[in-house]
Amino acid sequence: MSGNAMKSWLRKNPQVRTIRVAAADLNGQPRGKRVPVRFADKVVESGTRFPVSVLNLDIWGEDIDDSPLVFESGDRDGVLLPTERGFLPMPWLEAPTALLPIWMFREDGRPYEGDPRHALRAVLDRYKAKGLTPVVAVELEFYLIDDSGRSLQVPVSERSGKRRKAAETMSIRALDSFDQFFTDLYDACEEMDIPADTAISEAGLGQFEINLMHSEDALRAADDAWLFKWLVKGLARRHGFAASFMAKPYDDYAGSGLHTHFSVLDENGDNIFDDGGETGTEVLRHAIGGCLDAMADSALIFAPHHNSYDRLVPEAHAPTGICWAYENRTAAVRVPSGDARARRIEHRVAGGDVNPYLMLAVILGAAMNGMEDAIEPPAPITGNAYALDLPRIPVTWVGAMDAFEGSDHIRRIFAPEMIRNFLLTKRQEAHYMEELTETERVEIYLDTV
The missing domain is CATH 3.30.590.10 (Glutamine synthetase/guanido kinase, catalytic domain)
Incomplete structure (x- = not known):
């Protein structure tokens, strides 16, 4: 789904009140953010950011104690961009909500090799x-x-x-x-x-x-x-x-x-x-x-x-x-x-x-x-x-x-x-x-x- 198609999907679904952007961590747990729908265009166009270490949390959602991704590297951000899947409804939630699956890239645009979706892509x-x-x-x-x-x-x-x-x-x-x-x-x-x-x-x-x-x-x-x-x-x-x-x-x-x-x-x-x-x-x-x-x-x-x-x-x-x-x-x-x-x-x-x-x-x-x-x-x-x-x-x-x-x-x-x-x-x-x-x-x- 292209950026224009994603924006079109939202226009066709005006009932959507909030958005989730989420990537899979190493345990397959969804990690991401809740975004007000009025800021959806920004996410579609530029993605979002959160620490690279977030894709390397343990099953409790805790940092890995001796990981070089945390303090050693300053807990730096990765760039999370929408996958080709585009927006999806989340029918298990009470409020009308859309999910935007994302995956992680480095600052220079290279895929982040610790992202499990990129592992399959490779x-x-x-x-x-x-x-x-x-x-x-x-x-x-x-x-x-x-x-x-x-x-x-x-x-x-x-x-x-x-x-x-x-x-x-x-x-x-x-x-x-x-x-x-x-x-x-x-x-x-x-x-x-x-x-x-x-x-x-x-x-x-x-x-x-x-x-x-x-x-x-x-x-x-x-x-x-x-x-x-x-x-x-x-x-x-x-x-x-x-x-x-x-x-x-x-x-x-x-x-x-x-x-x-x-x-x-x-x-x-x-x-x-x-x-x-x-x-x-x-x-x-x-x-x-x-x-x-x-x-x-x-x-x-x-x-x-x-x-x-x-x-x-x-x-x-x-x-x-x-x-x-x-x-x-x-x-x-x-x-x-x-x-x-x-x-x-x-x-x-x-x-x-x-x-x-x-x-x-x-x-x-x-x-x-x-x-x-x-x-x-x-x-x-x-x-x-x-x-x-x-x-x-x-x-x-x-x-x-x-x-x-x-x-x-x-x-x-x-x-x-x-x-x-x-x-x-x-x-x-x-x-x-x-x-x-x-x-x-x-x-x-x-x-x-």
Whole structure:
């Protein structure tokens, strides 16, 4: 959306009273400002400014203690400019409000490499330079939760007034129990131009999944996922309960994932993973090889929080072994069956608590590494991956940090500043999380991630 188009949008929506300008920090938290609508033109034309360190806050919104972005550099400003998305309504707020997504640049106009949206853009530039275009779709799992009491539980049904304490996989009744919420959610997605597709109930207590349609603009797909998480959480509060994408809110039920499907088109619009059959091309295997090679080192992106590792346990509907397979959901990387023209990779490791920009950057970056290096993966597995002797995804937060820090794969995907900032953030969070009880950890993650 051009500057003139943004101004035109505001003129066509005179009901808008205030504006939010917001960028995603490393944890995917929206950081920004509230702006009176009469000053909107200034933001559209010149952007806004706030400290570079704001994109490198911890999960509590605190500065990183030893970050060079704070006192060492004088806590200097970055320049935040509107993304191409332009203005969007914020249907979960009471007053008519518009959101203007922004991203950070340096004073001289260069992208700020510690901005997660720029991290994804840099990976996509590698594809563009080769005449390639990733086509991306995501599936987001989340829980609806009544957090008003001493313990978490499924909310009371908006239709029956009853609280059904049972997991109901693929249950229409479970969806209908929260019909007004889902109706409002789909209406809001239409308003925000988020391509929400199918909804299902999942295996957990009050757990649901919504798929977002595939997009040939991976940056927009990440925007959609980021905005969708924000929308779901905000709209749930309007309905009197919480929605959470935290990886594992209940010990006894499955965690929430954020699965990514992707294929790659060449300059002619042909899918380079499609060989006309069921197995896919050599390039498909090389992309899988790259994903598997970088998987252990990428775990800190896929599982960025203390609670994330409660999800990555055997036989809990989340992958633990580094492997791939055709049409097998116990594998970390799955090649779905179906029309060969849509041959694609499904990457199943990430939790719902990830930053979508960093998640897509590391998946697509690893796949590109594999294609560039012609990495051959091991043979696809068959049967139950949990029962096989496989190399493992890191099982601890600290182990994931160490793998991330020492990785050549990660250095090919992310800029040094991004790697440094993300590690400083996670190490600080790990330090302070050790001082909290499990209840306190759940409280902070419930609303943030």
